[in-house]
Amino acid sequence: MNLKRATQSAIGVALVSLIASSAFAQVNTATQSTAGAATIIQPISLAVASSLSFGTVVRPSSGSGTVVISNTGGVTTTGGAVVLASSSTSYPTYTVGGEGGQAYTVTFPGTMTLTGPSASTITVSLTHSAFAANLSGALGSAGTATFTAGGTLPITSTTTTGAYTGSYSVTVTYN
Numbered sequence: 001m002n003l004k005r006a007t008q009s010a011i012g013v014a015l016v017s018l019i020a021s022s023a024f025a026q027v028n029t030a031t032q033s034t035a036g037a038a039t040i041i042q043p044i045s046l047a048v049a050s051s052l053s054f055g056t057v058v059r060p061s062s063g064s065g066t067v068v069i070s071n072t073g074g075v076t077t078t079g080g081a082v083v084l085a086s087s088s089t090s091y092p093t094y095t096v097g098g099e100g101g102q103a104y105t106v107t108f109p110g111t112m113t114l115t116g117p118s119a120s121t122i123t124v125s126l127t128h129s130a131f132a133a134n135l136s137g138a139l140g141s142a143g144t145a146t147f148t149a150g151g152t153l154p155i156t157s158t159t160t161t162g163a164y165t166g167s168y169s170v171t172v173t174y175n
Contacts, residue, residue, distance in 0.1 A: 041099035042142070046172045048092050052112075052124075054153045055087030064156040071129045071150040081155055096145045096172050100137025103175040106147070109168045114153075117162035125152040126168065 054067045058081065065079025073091045075083055083089060096104060106128075114122045128149045135143030149170075 044098035050090040055089040058082040071148040100141040100143030107171040112168035114164035114166040116164035120160040
C-alpha cells in the first residue's frame with residue numbers, strides 16, 4: 001500500500017505543479033491599447049488672374065532701357081524705352097487656396113525667357129510681393145492667401161522687333 005500511496009502522491013504533486021505553472025504563465029502577460037489618429041485636409045490650389053504683360057514697347061533709339069512693372073501694377077521706363085499709351089499692361093495676382101490655418105511655401109523663379117522672331121530671346125527679371133506664412137481661416141474651413149508679381153524687361157536699340165512670348169511656373173506646397 002505504500003507503493004500505491006507513493007504513486008498517487010507523485011501523480012498529485014505532478015498535477016499541482018502543472019496547474020501552478022499554467023497559472024503563473026497566464027499571470028505573466030501584459031496588454032496595451034494604442035490609439036491612432038489622422039487629420040484630413042483639403043488639397044492646396046493656386047490660381048492666377050491675368051498675365052505679366054509689358055504692352056507694346058518702343059525700343060530705345062540708342063543704348064539700352066527697361067520697362068518695369070511693379071508687383072502693384074505701376075509701370076516705369078528707363079533709357080528711352082517707351083510703352084505706348086494705347087497698349088495694355090498687366091501684372092499677375094495669385095490666389096492660394098486650401099485648408100485654413102495651414103502653412104505653405106511658394107517656389108517662385110527669378111527670371112523667365114521671352115522668345116521672339118528668329119529665336120531672339122529676352123530674359124525678364126521677376127519680382128513678387130510678400131507671401132503670407134499661413135492660409136487664412138482655421139482647420140476645418142477653407143483658407144486663402146494672395147500675392148502679386150512684376151518684372152523688368154530689358155531692351156536695347158538692337159533688340160529684334162516683333163512679338164515675344166514666354167512663361168514661368170509658380171509652385172505652392174503645404175509645409
